[in-house]
Amino acid sequence: xxxxxxxxxHLVMGMTNKKSLKCEQHMGHRAMYWYKQKAKxxxxxMFVYSYEKLSINESVPSRFSPECPNSSLLNLHLHALQPEDxxxxxxxxxxxxxxxxxxxxxGANVLTFGAGSRLTVL
Amino acid sequence: xxxxxxxxxLSVREGDSSVINCTYTDSSSTYLxxxxxxxxxxxxxxxxxxxxxxxxxxxxxxxxxxxxxKHLSLRIADTQTGDSAIYFCAxxxxxxxYIPTFGRGTSLIVHP
Numbered sequence: 001x002x003x004x005x006x007x008x009x010h011l012v013m014g015m016t017n018k019k020s021l022k023c024e025q026h027m028g029h030r031a032m033y034w035y036k037q038k039a040k041x042x043x044x045x046m047f048v049y050s051y052e053k054l055s056i057n058e059s060v061p062s063r064f065s066p067e068c069p070n071s072s073l074l075n076l077h078l079h080a081l082q083p084e085d086x087x088x089x090x091x092x093x094x095x096x097x098x099x100x101x102x103x104x105x106x107g108a109n110v111l112t113f114g115a116g117s118r119l120t121v122l
Numbered sequence: 123x124x125x126x127x128x129x130x131x132l133s134v135r136e137g138d139s140s141v142i143n144c145t146y147t148d149s150s151s152t153y154l155x156x157x158x159x160x161x162x163x164x165x166x167x168x169x170x171x172x173x174x175x176x177x178x179x180x181x182x183x184x185x186x187x188x189x190x191x192k193h194l195s196l197r198i199a200d201t202q203t204g205d206s207a208i209y210f211c212a213x214x215x216x217x218x219x220y221i222p223t224f225g226r227g228t229s230l231i232v233h234p
Contacts, residue, residue: 040226040227041226042210042225043210088162090165108155108214109220110155110167110170111165111222112167116162116164
């Protein structure tokens with residue numbers, strides 16, 4: 001299995017709703033990432049989990065809450081979002097040897113991306 | 123300025139070669155990557171090059187790296203309509219967290 005699977009593909013929610021985005025990989029990758037991508041823009045890093053621990057939070061508002069229940073799963077819990085949060089949310093994963101971020105890891109950090117969850121906040 | 127810069131659009135005729143250019147600022151960049159994104163999809167790694175290499179070829183793709191000028195290019199030979207997509211250049215550095223920094227992407231349009 002060489003894929004990252006994201007569900008749902010599309011999500012429409014109101015500003016008072018609570019929803020979750022899910023991501024799953026079975027490649028044995030120990031680093032998992034959430035990115036936000038607006039139209040015509042590059043992906044913006046939100047969170048990184050390394051060995052199931054949150055290692056990077058790029059000053060993301062608390063209405064986005066990540067969770068890594070185990071090494072294969074990554075969730076993004078959404079609550080009280082704003083219309084400007086509408087975007088494509090991409091999950092990615094990468095191999096163990098590059099998961100120890102900032103600790104002299106070597107090798108290319110090749111990210112495998114999911115197809116994304118298209119979120120619309122009304 | 124941005125850490126990784128790319129031109130936003132490129133239009134070519136089917137069968138021609140496409141050359142997508144990228145410049146980066148981090149002199150400690152160790153790996154440079156090219157990703158492809160088709161409409162409504164995630165990013166797919168096309169190829170990457172280690173910074174001590176000048177060139178890497180993989181079937182129709184040729185990557186050229188000029189480390190002195192911090193310039194990276196991706197050449198697609200015999201471009202097909204299926205190559206129409208957004209191409210992202212990215213770099214990761216040994217001095218940082220190894221997380222790639224992406225450019226804004228070049229939209230490649232291939233005309234029949």
